[in-house]
Amino acid sequence: MIAVRNLFKTFWQPHRVDALVDVSLSIAAGEVVVVIGPSGSGKSTLLRCLNRLETADAGHVFIDGVDVLDPKTDINRVRAEVGMVFQSFNLFPHKKVLDNITLAQRVVRRRSKAEALRKAEALLAKVGMPEKAASYPDQLSGGQQQRVAIARALAMDPKVMLFDEPTSALDPEMIGEVLEVMKALAREGMTMVCVTHEMGFAREVADRVVFMDGGAIVETGTPEHFFVNPEHGRTKLFLSQILK
Amino acid sequence: MRTPSAPPVSRRPRSDYIGAAGFFAVLFGLAAALYAATMQVDYVWRWNRIPQYFAYQQRTELRAEADGEIEAVAARGDRRLITVKSDAGVHLFDAPAEGVRVAPGESVYAGDLLAVEEHWRPGLLMQGLWLTIQVSLIATLFGVVIGLFAGIARVAKNPFFRWSALTYVELIRGSPLLVQIFIWYFVLGTLFNSILAKNGLNQIPPLWYGVAAMATFAGAYVAEIVRAGIQSIHRGQNEAARSLGMSYPQAMIHVILPQAIRRILPPLAGEFVSLIKDSSLLGIIAIRELTKATREIVTVSLQAFEMWFICALLYLILTFSLSLCVKYLERRMVV
Ligand SMILES: Nc1ncnc2c1ncn2[C@@H]1O[C@H](COP(=O)(O)OP(=O)(O)OP(=O)(O)O)[C@@H](O)[C@H]1O
Numbered sequence: 001m002i003a004v005r006n007l008f009k010t011f012w013q014p015h016r017v018d019a020l021v022d023v024s025l026s027i028a029a030g031e032v033v034v035v036i037g038p039s040g041s042g043k044s045t046l047l048r049c050l051n052r053l054e055t056a057d058a059g060h061v062f063i064d065g066v067d068v069l070d071p072k073t074d075i076n077r078v079r080a081e082v083g084m085v086f087q088s089f090n091l092f093p094h095k096k097v098l099d100n101i102t103l104a105q106r107v108v109r110r111r112s113k114a115e116a117l118r119k120a121e122a123l124l125a126k127v128g129m130p131e132k133a134a135s136y137p138d139q140l141s142g143g144q145q146q147r148v149a150i151a152r153a154l155a156m157d158p159k160v161m162l163f164d165e166p167t168s169a170l171d172p173e174m175i176g177e178v179l180e181v182m183k184a185l186a187r188e189g190m191t192m193v194c195v196t197h198e199m200g201f202a203r204e205v206a207d208r209v210v211f212m213d214g215g216a217i218v219e220t221g222t223p224e225h226f227f228v229n230p231e232h233g234r235t236k237l238f239l240s241q242i243l244k
Numbered sequence: 245m246r247t248p249s250a251p252p253v254s255r256r257p258r259s260d261y262i263g264a265a266g267f268f269a270v271l272f273g274l275a276a277a278l279y280a281a282t283m284q285v286d287y288v289w290r291w292n293r294i295p296q297y298f299a300y301q302q303r304t305e306l307r308a309e310a311d312g313e314i315e316a317v318a319a320r321g322d323r324r325l326i327t328v329k330s331d332a333g334v335h336l337f338d339a340p341a342e343g344v345r346v347a348p349g350e351s352v353y354a355g356d357l358l359a360v361e362e363h364w365r366p367g368l369l370m371q372g373l374w375l376t377i378q379v380s381l382i383a384t385l386f387g388v389v390i391g392l393f394a395g396i397a398r399v400a401k402n403p404f405f406r407w408s409a410l411t412y413v414e415l416i417r418g419s420p421l422l423v424q425i426f427i428w429y430f431v432l433g434t435l436f437n438s439i440l441a442k443n444g445l446n447q448i449p450p451l452w453y454g455v456a457a458m459a460t461f462a463g464a465y466v467a468e469i470v471r472a473g474i475q476s477i478h479r480g481q482n483e484a485a486r487s488l489g490m491s492y493p494q495a496m497i498h499v500i501l502p503q504a505i506r507r508i509l510p511p512l513a514g515e516f517v518s519l520i521k522d523s524s525l526l527g528i529i530a531i532r533e534l535t536k537a538t539r540e541i542v543t544v545s546l547q548a549f550e551m552w553f554i555c556a557l558l559y560l561i562l563t564f565s566l567s568l569c570v571k572y573l574e575r576r577m578v579v
């Protein structure tokens with residue numbers, strides 16, 4: 001489904017940072033991969049390279065066999081198949097919840113108004129807030145906004161969903177509602193790559209956990225492997241800090 | 245004993261009244277001083293002469309062309325059709341009912357007054373005001389279009405667009421509007437019109453060079469306003485739109501610009517207030533807008549003091565009503 005081959009990415013501004021150093025990773029269809037690692041370890045950069053929000057310097061990314069980094073690839077078509085959920089939600093504040101979910105269906109998928117609406121309403125019900133269709137994003141709580149953002153991404157019928165710390169900006173009491181939606185999605189067989197520090201979530205639904213540090217993948221394995229006997233010292237240190 | 249529950253009286257602090265009184269005293273004092281000064285130089289204020297420059301009544305007289313007889317005065321709504329029969333034939337005159345000076349059966353001689361018609365005509369001041377409004381509106385319209393494209397080009401990835409827009413903006417903002425008007429009229433205008441003349445085509449009147457100068461001038465400032473507006477929208481908005489598969493133009497049109505417009509509107513209004521005022525420079529290339537019209541009236545009437553005050557007041561009315569319009573729009577756009 002997703003194949004990352006020897007990916008490199010260096011930022012030069014404001015000073016040199018090697019954000020990705022020779023990263024390779026394969027993700028099968030239906031797999032749920034959780035990416036963990038300390039701040040600045042390149043987790044977001046990796047995720048953003050998958051849909052070319054960030055352009056890698058060297059290496060390859062294949063999604064469903066399509067070479068994402070090839071300049072001849074129609075990146076908008078790739079992105080339509082790859083949903084992304086951001087830490088800061090990034091809902092469109094000038095549009096109502098329902099219109100947030102229908103917009104890309106209309107302009108990218110060219111669906112009819114009725115079809116887009118039907119889809120949007122079904123997804124709003126799925127994320128548990130059908131009554132908020134006519135609200136504006138800033139009238140919702142953080143947890144509700146993030147669920148709308150997930151619905152917005154799902155409306156494109158993506159093959160893959162990328163989550164970049166979807167619960168980090170939320171108050172603790174709202175984290176659960178977002179994780180529930182993500183778990184349901186995982187159970188339905190969605191291919192997911194999640195950057196998150198929610199270890200409960202990782203333990204429950206992840207097929208694989210990837211630990212990154214300093215722009216490289218240090219260790220990867222099943223959740224059991226990670227939480228029972230991680231190999232690397234850095235992994236142990238990180239886990240002991242985060243599980244405290 | 246007094247009841248303790250007297251209704252609370254909201255009292256303005258004394259200093260408010262003193263301040264307000266002071267304000268009006270100074271205002272009145274200045275007006276009085278001005279009046280006194282004009283008395284010193286024997287200036288005669290003649291406000292009664294001013295209205296004619298807003299509108300005046302034009303009188304047209306209908307006169308018989310040959311000796312003859314009034315055959316009929318037929319009613320047509322509130323107008324009358326006068327039929328004059330003479331050796332030269334039958335002539336018809338159309339006049340308002342209240343202006344008819346003859347009756348059927350009367351005989352008339354050549355040159356006799358048949359009817360008068362009085363029309364209200366806009367005075368020079370009104371014509372100038374109207375031209376100022378027109379020029380400002382058209383220049384605004386083109387200015388917004390130019391500015392929108394140039395502003396979007398300013399934030400484009402492609403260096404061709406980015407550098408072209410930057411060059412345009414810096415060129416325009418780096419020289420006085422007056423000079424730009426001269427260039428448009430005396431350089432570009434001469435070139436265009438000579439080429440047109442060579443090819444047997446009609447000349448473009450100065451008005452359009454003036455409008456072009458104003459529009460390109462406003463466009464550069466609008467471009468900067470648009471650029472700032474676009475850049476004020478959080479990067480995450482663009483990323484969210486693009487991650488859904490929208491193209492750059494789609495993200496611009498559906499996500500970025502609608503949000504940017506709200507931030508663009510207030511400074512844009514300020515820009516167009518300036519544009520209205522700057523249009524007063526167009527007089528120098530023989531466009532008779534409000535300021536030029538005022539100057540012409542001053543030359544004829546010699547009522548310089550009244551005219552210049554009126555002129556300033558008219559600009560004030562224009563700019564103030566524009567500000568009100570924009571305030572209204574802004575309030576409607578807040579969700
Ligand atoms: N646009 C950018 N310009 C410059 N440097 C960047 C940029 N984006 C990321 N970096 C740098 O690259 C490194 C990796 O960043 P990244 O955001 O991928 O880390 P992360 O693992 O997601 O961290 P966090 O947990 O804090 O989100 C960091 O040192 C960061 O400062």
Ligand SMILES: [Mg+2]
Binds near residue numbers: 165
């Ligand atoms: Mg991150």
